[in-house]
Amino acid sequence: xxxxxxxxxxxxxxxxxxxxxxxxxxxxxxxxxxxxxxxxxxxxxxxxxxxxxxxxxxxxxxxxxxxxxxxxxxxxxxxxxxxxxxxxxxxxxxxxxxxxxxxxxxxxxxxxxxxxxxxxxxxxxxxxxxxxxxxxxxxxxxxxxxxxxxxxxxxxxxxxxxxxxxxxxxxxxxxxxxxxxxxxxxxxxxxxxxxxxxxxxxxxxxxxxxxxxxxxxxxxxxxxxxxxxxxxxxxxxxxxxxxxxxxxxxxxxxxxxxxxxxxx
Amino acid sequence: xxxxxxxxxxxxxxxxxxxxxxxxxxxxxxxxxxxxxxxxxxxxxxxxxxxxxxxxxxxxxxxxxxxxxxxxxxxxxxxxxxxxxxxxxxxxxxxxxxxxxxxxxxxxxxxxxxxxxxxxxxxxxxxxxxxxxxxxxxxxxxxxxxxxxxxxxxxxxxxxxxxxxxxxxxxxxxxxxxxxxxxxxxxxxxxxxxxxxxxxxxxxxxxxxxxxxxxxxxxxxxxxxxxxxxxxxxxxxxxxxxxxxxxxxxxxxxxxxxxxxxxxxxxxxxxxxxxxxxxxxxxxxxxxxxxxxxxxxxxxxxxx
Numbered sequence: 001x002x003x004x005x006x007x008x009x010x011x012x013x014x015x016x017x018x019x020x021x022x023x024x025x026x027x028x029x030x031x032x033x034x035x036x037x038x039x040x041x042x043x044x045x046x047x048x049x050x051x052x053x054x055x056x057x058x059x060x061x062x063x064x065x066x067x068x069x070x071x072x073x074x075x076x077x078x079x080x081x082x083x084x085x086x087x088x089x090x091x092x093x094x095x096x097x098x099x100x101x102x103x104x105x106x107x108x109x110x111x112x113x114x115x116x117x118x119x120x121x122x123x124x125x126x127x128x129x130x131x132x133x134x135x136x137x138x139x140x141x142x143x144x145x146x147x148x149x150x151x152x153x154x155x156x157x158x159x160x161x162x163x164x165x166x167x168x169x170x171x172x173x174x175x176x177x178x179x180x181x182x183x184x185x186x187x188x189x190x191x192x193x194x195x196x197x198x199x200x201x202x203x204x205x206x207x208x209x210x211x212x213x214x215x216x217x218x219x220x221x222x223x224x225x226x227x228x229x230x231x232x233x234x235x236x237x238x239x240x241x242x243x244x245x246x247x248x249x250x251x252x253x254x255x256x257x258x259x260x261x262x263x264x
Numbered sequence: 265x266x267x268x269x270x271x272x273x274x275x276x277x278x279x280x281x282x283x284x285x286x287x288x289x290x291x292x293x294x295x296x297x298x299x300x301x302x303x304x305x306x307x308x309x310x311x312x313x314x315x316x317x318x319x320x321x322x323x324x325x326x327x328x329x330x331x332x333x334x335x336x337x338x339x340x341x342x343x344x345x346x347x348x349x350x351x352x353x354x355x356x357x358x359x360x361x362x363x364x365x366x367x368x369x370x371x372x373x374x375x376x377x378x379x380x381x382x383x384x385x386x387x388x389x390x391x392x393x394x395x396x397x398x399x400x401x402x403x404x405x406x407x408x409x410x411x412x413x414x415x416x417x418x419x420x421x422x423x424x425x426x427x428x429x430x431x432x433x434x435x436x437x438x439x440x441x442x443x444x445x446x447x448x449x450x451x452x453x454x455x456x457x458x459x460x461x462x463x464x465x466x467x468x469x470x471x472x473x474x475x476x477x478x479x480x481x482x483x484x485x486x487x488x489x490x491x492x493x494x495x496x497x498x499x500x501x502x503x504x505x506x507x508x509x510x511x512x513x514x515x516x517x518x519x520x521x522x523x524x525x526x527x528x529x530x531x532x533x534x535x536x537x538x539x540x541x542x543x544x545x546x547x548x549x550x551x552x553x554x555x556x557x558x559x560x561x562x563x564x565x566x567x568x
Contacts, residue, residue, distance in 0.1 A: 063457060092460030102451035105474045115459045118469070162455065169459070 008035040011173055011203050012057055012094070013074040019052055022066035025230075027052050030237035032222055034173065039195055039204045041218030041243065043211055045258065048224035049235025050207045054175050057205065058094035059087035075173075092119065095171035095202075099178040101158030103150030103165075108133075108142050111150040111161055115169040128168055136164035137194050156187025163194065173203045181209065192217050211259065214243060221246040223255045321550055325543030333544055338505055338526065339537055346537070348545050350507045354422070354521035355552070357508055358501055359490050361426025362433055367483055369430075370437030371472075374479070377438065378445035379467055391442075397435040405431040406496030414500055420519040422508075425501035429493060433486035440485070444478025445471050477564045484560030488553045494524035503529060523549045 012034040019027040027049035034040050034057070042050035052061065059080060061067045073080040080090050092115075103111050112129040121128065129146075133139040138160040142153070150161055159179060166174050176195070180188040195204055195217050208214050214221050222240040226233050239252045250256045288294055332347045339346030373390065381387045409428035414420055448471050456466045472479070502519035503526065523545050530542035 058458070060454070060458060063454070088460050088462045090460075091458055095460075096455075096458035098451060098454060098458070100451050102449070102455040104452055104455065104470060114456075114469075118459060118461060118465065165455075165459070 008037060010034065011036045011075065012205070014053065014057060015071050015073070016053060016056065016069070017071035018068075019049070019056060019061075019070070020066070020068040021064065025232055025234045027224075027235045028227075030224070030235075032237060032240065034203060034205050035220065036203050037200055038219040039199050039206055039217050041214035041221045042205065042207045042224060043209070043214050043221060044224035044235070044238075045226060046209070047233055047235065048226045050222075050224045051177055052235065053224070053237075054177055054205055054207045055096075057173075057175055058091045058096060060091070060096060062087050092169065093171050094173045094175060095166035095169070097159070097162050097166050097174060097176045097179045100182050101155055101162050103153070103158050103161050105149065105151060107147045108150050108153070108161060109146040112164050112168045114165060119169060121169075129164075132164040132168035133161075135167060135198065136160045137190060137197075138164055154187075156183050156190060159183060159187070159191060160194065163191070163198075167198065167202055171202065173205065174198070176204060176206045178207050178209060180213065188213070211247075215247055218243045223250075223252075223258065225254050225258070318550065321543065321547040325540070325545070325547040328540050328544040329547060333541070333548070337507070338521075338530075338541070340505070342535065344537055346541065348521070348523065348526050348541060348548075350504065351521040351523045351526040351545065352548065352552075353508050354501070354504070355491055355523045355549070357422050358425040358429060358497065358520060358522055359487055361422055362429030362490050363483070363487055365426060365430035366433040366437055366486065370434050370483075370486075371441050371479060373434075373438045374441030374445060375467055375472075377442045379463075379471060382446075391439075394435040394438045397431070398439065400432070400435075401495075402432055402493050403495035403499075405429075406499035409496065410499040417517060419517050420500060420502040421517045422501060422520045423516065425497050425520065425522070428496035428500045429490040432493060432496065433490050436486040436489065437479075437482050440482025441475070441479045444475040444482070447478065448474045481560045481564040484556050484563065488556035488560070491553055491556065492524060492549060494528050497522050497525050498528070501525065523552070 010033040014030070014032040014034070016027060016030045016032070018025060018029075030049075030053055032040070032042075032053060042054060044050050055061045056069055057073055057080070061069070069081055071081075075090070075094065078085065080087075104114065106114075109126075109129055112132050113125050116125050116128055130139060130143075133142060138157060141157060142148075142161075150158065153161060159182075163174075163179075180191050183191065192213065195206065198204065199219075206214075206218060219242070220240065221243040223238045223246060224235050225238045226235055228234075239246060239250060239255045241251075246255060247259060250259060288297065332345065334347060334349045334352065336345065336347030337350055338348055373394075377387050377391055405428045408431060409424050413424035413427050417424070452470060452474065453466055456470045461469065501522055504519045504521045506521075508514055508520055527542050527545050527549065530538040530545070533539065
């Protein structure tokens with residue numbers, strides 16, 4: 001990966017000091033800039049807080065009881081955690097794809113149109129739905145059964161439907177929380193290809209527990225680890241850099257050990 | 265693995281070839297067969313009461329079932345013929361008023377219990393109250409509505425009956441609706457939040473539509489139960505020998521007829537005609553309840 005794009009604009013600048021669930025300190029001191037047009041991969045062992053950080057970016061964690069965020073997340077010059085910011089609006093601009101495909105119990109068409117209708121989209125809904133499904137590489141498989149239930153599709157198709165649903169409203173960033181971990185290798189490969197196609201238009205942040213996946217698709221990789229020295233299990237960002245550099249020439253001892261441990 | 269080696273496969277098969285035939289003499293198989301048989305038997309026994317009641321009603325009330333019973337008013341004294349059209353309408357009106365009161369309250373209450381404050385103290389108390397109310401003797405609902413509505417308005421009436429029936433329907437609706445809203449998978453709700461839905465949008469666009477079949481089933485079961493109630497109506501609706509709508513005008517604040525009270529009244533009379541009509545009315549009432557139950561089944565079917 002070349003370094004000439006180091007100056008790319010940062011869309012989301014996450015400066016996380018502390019994240020608590022109740023009294024439990026889940027993540028500390030992690031500065032994660034998400035650059036425009038890039039896929040930023042989050043890797044690390046279980047419990048290192050990579051999902052927590054991802055879900056903090058669009059305030060999905062607000063739905064978790066006891067969640068508290070210290071720090072700030074800058075998105076287009078505004079702090080997402082500012083006291084006057086509506087988390088609902090944040091999520092309209094920072095979309096999300098989840099680990100388990102979660103289509104609504106409605107038709108394929110309605111699933112994709114859902115966000116458009118939510119935002120009282122005035123244009124041609126059918127056209128936008130078709131475009132979103134095409135971008136999600138699902139159109140050819142479903143164009144003759146748009147009225148069928150979203151739940152009737154296979155797992156991989158459901159996940160692509162969820163991606164189509166997320167991009168139909170043209171968010172500027174799409175957060176993906178282990179989007180392939182419930183899928184078979186072929187479906188996984190399709191989603192990965194899709195991510196690479198989508199990244200120019202939609203900046204992507206991707207949590208993955210599969211390091212090869214990070215190597216294949218991520219431009220930048222953030223490595224998180226767990227600190228158990230204070231008695232708890234607190235996650236934190238160890239190192240963030242170009243994917244190639246993280247995997248071939250990690251600067252931190254911990255990153256080196258994690259990457260070597262996985263491959264040897 | 266050595267799957268490519270044919271000789272080894274044969275060896276394994278011969279060594280471990282298990283006996284796969286079903287044998288009734290084997291104790292575990294015998295036990296299983298006996299238990300299955302017992303389960304079938306109890307299932308059949310459990311459905312005997314319903315079918316024997318239906319059979320009895322058809323035999324004794326079926327021959328009077330005709331257009332006349334739907335269009336005529338109840339006969340007085342030694343009169344021949346007659347029907348109970350006003351009682352059918354009365355049952356539909358009182359149950360309708362009850363549903364009109366209990367459905368909105370019930371569903372909104374369920375939204376509160378399932379979505380808004382599911383672990384809060386208010387929810388805990390409300391849920392406990394609803395569960396207790398399901399066991400409320402129906403005659404007490406009648407007494408309650410008598411005290412609150414009949415005494416206040418000075419007359420027996422359809423609205424009074426509606427209040428009594430609503431009291432009986434409410435807990436069923438709240439609890440079944442809450443249950444089916446809880447069944448809406450969290451990932452689906454997460455997806456909606458992730459799309460930028462507000463809480464109320466998640467409830468209106470995802471939770472309620474997804475839970476709708478279950479909610480409707482609860483509503484229909486409550487309606488079916490209310491349609492058969494007699495005791496609360498004796499205190500609130502009383503009975504009437506006239507049409508609810510007379511000369512194109514509906515008089516709301518007067519006593520109103522109902523099938524269950526008609527059955528109660530006529531079955532105790534010394535006239536054969538009335539007793540026959542009581543049987544027929546029972547048949548109509550059971551068919552009505554059956555209709556609501558079938559409706560609940562049809563509405564409860566998932567559409568997509």
